[in-house]
Amino acid sequence: MILEKKKAFNEFAAAKGLRSTRQRDIILDFFLSTHQHVSVEELYLKIKASHPGIGHATVYRTLKLFTEAGLAREILLHDGQTRYEHALAGEHHDHLVCTGCNAIIEFEDETIEKLQKEIAARHGFMIRRHKLEIYGLCALCRAPR
Amino acid sequence: MILEKKKAFNEFAAAKGLRSTRQRDIILDFFLSTHQHVSVEELYLKIKASHPGIGHATVYRTLKLFTEAGLAREILLHDGQTRYEHALAGEHHDHLVCTGCNAIIEFEDETIEKLQKEIAARHGFMIRRHKLEIYGLCALCRAPR
DNA sequence: TATGCCTTTGATTTTCAATTTCAATTACGC
DNA sequence: GCGTAATTGAAATTGAAAATCAAAGGCATA
Structure with a gap:
């Protein structure tokens, strides 16, 4: 690798x-x-x-x-x-960012990608790249000790 | 207003x-x-x-x-x-950002929002806010005069 | 209206990431 | 090896944003 x-x-x-x-x-x-x-x-x-x-x-x-x-x-x-x-070729993923501990969790969702393409098409827009970040608290930070 | x-x-x-x-x-x-x-x-x-x-x-x-x-x-x-x-109360929207002319087009998509919630739930993550930006070229910049 | 406290302002400084500069160094084709 | 042109790294610069702090100004109270 x-x-x-x-x-x-x-x-x-x-x-x-x-x-x-x-x-x-x-x-x-x-x-x-x-x-x-x-x-x-x-x-x-x-x-x-x-x-x-x-x-x-x-x-x-x-x-x-x-x-x-x-x-x-x-x-x-x-x-x-x-x-x-x-970066791994072809791969695309987005991020869950924990504002508590700064952890970054990756995820991928094809349906979201597809919907983005539809939205772009509806506006005559050509997508180059996109970025989706969800900020919040991860499981650990939600329930502190 | x-x-x-x-x-x-x-x-x-x-x-x-x-x-x-x-x-x-x-x-x-x-x-x-x-x-x-x-x-x-x-x-x-x-x-x-x-x-x-x-x-x-x-x-x-x-x-x-x-x-x-x-x-x-x-x-x-x-x-x-x-x-x-x-900011209009309650409203949430995301952005298509044209890297050609810097235009910013807003859009809203409930399905994407819903999917985000599902993904977060799957990771035990509590969403505070999110940000989705799609970069590319708008209709005008794609087809220059 | 005057008094005094305490917020707010704005010029300036500071910070911090990132970029630029430029002389010295180094890779590499000949 | 030689020479050229790319690369490096220390230092300076940039640019956005935040911090500082003395002066100005709101506002509750007398």
Whole structure:
């Protein structure tokens, strides 16, 4: 899985004429071994611990590259922090975001997707992407100890 | 309609022990006479044109108050600008956002709402609010002249 | 109407994420 | 290796939003 993704990125980089650099390898490794929905800052700090030389800007730039390459997807929640999640080809899912503990639960619903397409069609609208976030309290936070 | 909203805000202010000020009146007037989905900056500039004394911070603060009072609703799209829309009691709607011309089309879909509730229930999740945005191109931007 | 308290205002500063800049470094084709 | 052009990273910049704080202004009371 990880190897596939690395290959995918290498292909993307080759196609775009990008160079292969140590930093991009490191950032990709860390990103791939990270949980879903990692924020840029979080990833940056993790990397910095073992690779102090790596700069802020490089992490930002590289995550954008991953997004272009289709490996990552940017998610902007309501806290002003950009997060990136692992993108699996074709997959689409939405999020339940717990405002109590910041947990993010993913879900997928074909019917909702279908309805969105219908709505868009009704307005002559061409969908590029969409985002559905449900904010509230997860089961644990609803019933505190 | 406008009078009703003013009354609603006055009642809210009274209940919270807030004072009635010239600035809040002005900002409310401008907000109510503005199109949907106005950004803070946009509103600020409009107000400033005829009331140069009014400060940035006051507009920010007052829009938050309107939101608390239930007159306005905050919407955060993908461009990092906070917008406020007119909130009508009970109503809920989502947005089609045209990335070509920045038009925002509102829609409502009960079935989607219902499905969201089902999904939340399945995860033991309590919904506070949600946000659904569909990004793409509107009919006009799809078929340029 | 005057008094005084306490909210509100607005210029300014601060914050914070994200981007830009630019000189130094590095990858890579020749 | 050489040279060029991409890449990096420290630092500066941006831009939205929040915080600060002295001055101004509401409003209850006398």
